[in-house]
Amino acid sequence: MTATVTSETVKPTCTEDGKTVYKATAAFRKETYADEKEVIHPATGHSYGEPEWNWADDCSTADATFICAACGDKQRVKATIASETAAPTCTEDGKTVYTATAIFYEKTYKSEQTKLLPATGHKEGEPKTENEVQPTCTKDGSYDTVVYCTVCGEELSRETTVVPATGHDWSDWTADPAPTCTEAGSETRVCKNDPTHVETREVPALGHDWGDWEVVTPADEYRSGEERRVCRNDESHVEMRTIPQLPHEDCPTAKFRDVDKDAWYHESLDYVLAAGMMKGIGDDTFDPDGLVTRAMVVTVLYRIEGEPDAPKSSFKDVLAGSWYEAAVNWAAANGVTFGVSKTEFAPNEPVTREQMVAFFCRYAQFKGFDVSANGSLEPFADADKVSPWAVDAMLWAKENELVNGMTDTLLLPKAPGSRSQLCAVIHRFCINILGMPSYEDIAHPQDE
Ligand SMILES: [Zn+2]
Ligand SMILES: [Zn+2]
Ligand SMILES: [Zn+2]
Ligand SMILES: [Zn+2]
Numbered sequence: 001m002t003a004t005v006t007s008e009t010v011k012p013t014c015t016e017d018g019k020t021v022y023k024a025t026a027a028f029r030k031e032t033y034a035d036e037k038e039v040i041h042p043a044t045g046h047s048y049g050e051p052e053w054n055w056a057d058d059c060s061t062a063d064a065t066f067i068c069a070a071c072g073d074k075q076r077v078k079a080t081i082a083s084e085t086a087a088p089t090c091t092e093d094g095k096t097v098y099t100a101t102a103i104f105y106e107k108t109y110k111s112e113q114t115k116l117l118p119a120t121g122h123k124e125g126e127p128k129t130e131n132e133v134q135p136t137c138t139k140d141g142s143y144d145t146v147v148y149c150t151v152c153g154e155e156l157s158r159e160t161t162v163v164p165a166t167g168h169d170w171s172d173w174t175a176d177p178a179p180t181c182t183e184a185g186s187e188t189r190v191c192k193n194d195p196t197h198v199e200t201r202e203v204p205a206l207g208h209d210w211g212d213w214e215v216v217t218p219a220d221e222y223r224s225g226e227e228r229r230v231c232r233n234d235e236s237h238v239e240m241r242t243i244p245q246l247p248h249e250d251c252p253t254a255k256f257r258d259v260d261k262d263a264w265y266h267e268s269l270d271y272v273l274a275a276g277m278m279k280g281i282g283d284d285t286f287d288p289d290g291l292v293t294r295a296m297v298v299t300v301l302y303r304i305e306g307e308p309d310a311p312k313s314s315f316k317d318v319l320a321g322s323w324y325e326a327a328v329n330w331a332a333a334n335g336v337t338f339g340v341s342k343t344e345f346a347p348n349e350p351v352t353r354e355q356m357v358a359f360f361c362r363y364a365q366f367k368g369f370d371v372s373a374n375g376s377l378e379p380f381a382d383a384d385k386v387s388p389w390a391v392d393a394m395l396w397a398k399e400n401e402l403v404n405g406m407t408d409t410l411l412l413p414k415a416p417g418s419r420s421q422l423c424a425v426i427h428r429f430c431i432n433i434l435g436m437p438s439y440e441d442i443a444h445p446q447d448e
């Protein structure tokens with residue numbers, strides 16, 4: 001007979017066994033029979049999976065928590081930590097990789113955690129100077145200021161500074177050669193920074209530095225004068241120039257048609273006319289080449305003397321009332337003439353040049369001048385033609401520049417004297433012997 005079986009099971013847990021109890025029931029003869037059999041189900045054990053990791057913030061510690069999927073049992077295991085670090089550089093990040101290792105039921109579990117180590121950035125060193133180029137007089141110099149990273153050596157910055165050219169440092173100019181009044185010179189200077197830098201420039205000629213004009217020969221109405229000036233830089237630089245002849249106004253000679261204003265005796269003629277010592281032979285003629293008579297010479301001297309009264313002379317050929325009578329009287333009375341004889345004066349006789357001079361010499365003697373003379377007539381080729389009695393008078397005349405000779409070499413003592421020559425002798429006699437005023441002073445007396 002077959003029994004009816006029932007069973008009742010208690011499931012095993014992780015830690016506790018379970019069982020199934022079987023019960024067999026059989027009815028027989030109204031009797032019921034039963035039996036029981038128990039089957040044990042062993043505990044299943046926990047079923048842990050992968051753990052949950054729990055890291056400290058700084059990754060210095062970690063633990064692993066295992067949880068049973070069946071019963072929720074938790075087991076915490078402390079892990080051991082290992083780490084491996086790749087250091088950061090200036091520009092690249094580094095990292096530390098932490099590895100946690102937990103051993104649980106003879107099984108090893110690992111977990112990794114990575115921490116970033118940021119790049120450090122460069123570290124600037126002290127600035128360094130490089131590529132230094134010294135400036136010269138004319139060219140700029142420069143240098144670089146460079147900063148390197150002290151860690152990786154990378155160049156972090158480079159700045160170029162320009163140092164301006166120094167310019168030349170010139171010495172003073174030195175003349176070489178110095179300029180003169182008329183020639184340019186040159187001068188040189190040298191750079192103190194570099195003696196090969198030399199500059200040369202031309203110095204213009206100085207030009208003369210003239211002093212004031214000084215009269216050498218003054219000009220008058222008859223001739224131009226001359227003046228000179230001397231350069232203050234060099235006294236051998238001398239300039240001469242002509243002083244123009246003065247304008248000749250109120251010329252007393254101008255009225256005479258027979259006198260050229262360029263005649264050599266013009267000045268003397270002006271003098272004797274202005275002083276009233278000679279006159280023309282007419283209103284507009286002077287007769288400069290006319291011969292001089294003895295009466296004329298005596299008259300001239302008489303006028304110079306101022307026409308004083310004198311006793312009548314003993315000369316029989318001097319006509320009473322003639323234009324020369326008073327003059328002859330005066331000359332005879334004062335030893336200016338002795339006549340050609342005791343009784344004859346010969347008023348119309350021409351006078352030679354030596355005779356003319358003798359008249360003036362005797363008059364000078366009469367006036368108290370020393371007429372003794374030294375020297376010689378030798379320079380004149382015809383000196384021996386002078387009459388012995390006239391030699392002293394000629395020497396005196398030469399010494400006092402009353403006669404200049406007809407030429408440079410001839411005196412012509414026996415030649416007849418002309419009216420123009422008489423003018424010259426009077427003029428020089430008045431100035432050189434008597435010290436009378438010049439024509440200029442007579443014609444244009446100073447105001448005041
Ligand atoms: Zn469990
Ligand atoms: Zn660096
Ligand atoms: Zn220089
Ligand atoms: Zn000069």
Ligand SMILES: [Zn+2]
Pocket residue numbers: 248251252253254266267270
């Ligand atoms: Zn004149």
